[in-house]
Amino acid sequence: MSIRIKIIAIVIGSVLALCLLIALLSNVFIMRSYEQLERSYALQNAERVQAAIDDRLRTLEYTVHDWSSWTDTYDFLGGKNPDYVSDNLMDSAFISLRINLIALFDVAGTEVYAKYVDAKTGMEIPVPGQFSSVIAPLLPALLTSRGTMARTGLVLLPGSVMMVAARPVLTSNESGPAKGVMVMAISFDSAELQRFGDMTRLPLGMQRIDDPALPPEFRAVFAHFAAGTDFAARVIDGQHIAGYARVADIFGRPALVIRAQSARDIRANGLRTVWYFIMALVALSAIMGLLLWLLLERIFVRRLEHLCADAALISSHGGASDHVLVSGNDELSRVSKSINEMLDTLRHNQARLQQAQLYEAQGKLAGGTAHEFNNILAIMLGSLELVLDSLSEDNPERPRLEQARRAGERGKTIVRQILEFSRASRQKQVSLSLSDIVPRALDMVAALFTDDVRLVRRIEPKTGAVLANSTQMEQVVINLCKNALEAIGDHGGEVEVDLDDASGDQCKDRFPDVATGPYVLLRVRDTGSGIVPSDLNQIFDPFFTTKKIGQGIGLGLSVVQGIVQQHHGLIHVSSEPGAGTTFELLLPVIRAASVQACNETESGSSRQATRVLLVGDVIPPDGVQLEALLALGHDVATAVNGAEALRYCANADWRHASIFVDGSLTGQDVLALCGTMHILSPDASIVLCVGEHHSISAKALEAAGIVLTVKRPLTIRELLAGIDRSYGPNGSVS
């Protein structure tokens, strides 16, 4: 999955999640507060109903007060006003007072008068039974209260509910003692309820608590009435909520539950609000998400894509100077820069490796064919020699044959140069001072200096010790001097050879890669024709020459460079066409401790004697091979089987032995044996002698410590080559 898709997924995912979370939370919190609001409104409605009922009761009480504190009523109860009823308590009075019942009780609590008028018809109907008996408990207190007390409240009768107000009957002056109690009542029926509903603008419902067939709704509501409050609110369904008021009767006992229902507008409003909010949230989130994605795309994804594409292009078919694009100033640009640096380094190393491989291949080719050419030249030159000997001095064929011979001689020189160039790199190096070598080499070339060329020597007598091969060093001096002489040509001039100690820091201008430390500097300067700048890059290349055909094949300087590299040194050339050329060589000075080791090695390697262990049948028992090894001073031991061989390996003296193992040793896993020998003597070199073909992989050979495989039977030459392997490149025993 690409990064772009990942980023898109992350952006969308997080925006969605955020949206969802906010929506959820807001839903919960907003709706909760709205629902609390509607609850409190429902409760308020219930309270409002209660207040309405209370208000009605109060009005009733005022009415009763009017009539009970009236001398006419007082006298009636005193037995003195017989026309009281007909004068005052006609049906129309009930209707105008808006009450249904008037009752009068005497001081004994006996009902003296009671009349009930039906509000609908306006006509008298019988008083509900048990009215008096239900009211009776109130009377005593009223009678003895001396006129100050009134009792109002609800009264539950078997078939109806009455709003009741009762007062002691007194004179118009409010003086007593009370002659009785007057009670007025309103029937709390559905019409009355409706009136309450109209007043409070709420649809109301009423339920007697003592109703045996209590609907389940109300039973559930009763559970809601917390101790101390007479109001509750309850959600009925999605559209309706109700507030409930528990109304007590005149005795204080719970009598009724009034339900005030209302529509859940508030909640609907809340839902709408939340919905709009969520829509806005989603829209904004989408926009923000888009912006976020665009930003990320621009800052990261696109650049990453470019980098990816560039890198893929370079890796599949990039040219030698392709780089990835670097943009911006952050980690991405740093990665791009690093990639470019890596590319450059890799390409540089690759070029050097290719060049090294090319040289190696050229060398191998040259070396392999050189000896063939020696044989060919031997035949040709030998034949020419004999023919020329048989011809007289004035024979006309002589000149042509002489020409052929000269050509052959030239070929001989060239083959020698090629062999020098392709020489095996493992030339033994010892600790020496170039101050001893350079003068000797200069003496060798002194003969080539004609009178008009001056050789100037500035050799510091005791320069620092370097690890070098004396013959190769002589070769270097000789080749450089020969080049100098050729550059000077016939014009006369000067060749100056300097040898002195130097420090790496001093030479950094010409050798930028040089490490700090002591070196020995060899300088060969000529006043010859110089080298043109375009040729300077190539002068160390093998077979590069500016000489004409027949004057040299251009190996001299590449030989010099090869030798300098094997000595871990550096070479530098500077030239001015027409003025001259200077070659400078730096060789690292070796430290005292390694000097000691080298000197020991020198004495050891000059003996070139090794311990040689022959395991199994590697040489014919009566052959001359053993004689040859002994003649060279080697210490030879033979082992007939693996066990004997291992005993030698365990011996510290045989640490650096050359071991030749017969691959067909019977009853032996030869590879395992070699591996064990390698572990016991890691510095010994193991040569495996095999039959016609062997199918052991190179990895297996390496793992067993085998450095060489040779076909049986071994020749002396092969034995010597195998022994030679145990010497490392510096002549030290490896």
Next chain:
Amino acid sequence: MASVLVIEDDPDYRILLKDALESAGFDVMTAVNGSDGVDTMARGACAVVITDMLMPEKEGFETILELKRLKTDVQIVAISGGGRSGRGEDLLRHAKVFGAHYTMAKPIVLKDLVALVRGLMPA
């Protein structure tokens, strides 16, 4: 007449050496390789042997040592054009250790070889 044994696997060069030495008056026997050379020596000893170093069947080192076994005072001249494993000089250096008195690197000047053989012949 004293005999010279030429051991050389290259036929053209073998004939060349034979002609050069016979022209100088020597009685020359030839062998095509080291084994042939040792057998020829066993049948009739020669005073001087000229041998190449790289040959099939039996190489130069072995040939020199075995010749020395057959006739301890045989005078051996080793010649070589070099080989894959080293320059001629390296092979010739070892040849001297094994008993070759003189070594020459190919291509050799025939006159020099003739002079050398003359000098090695017993008086």
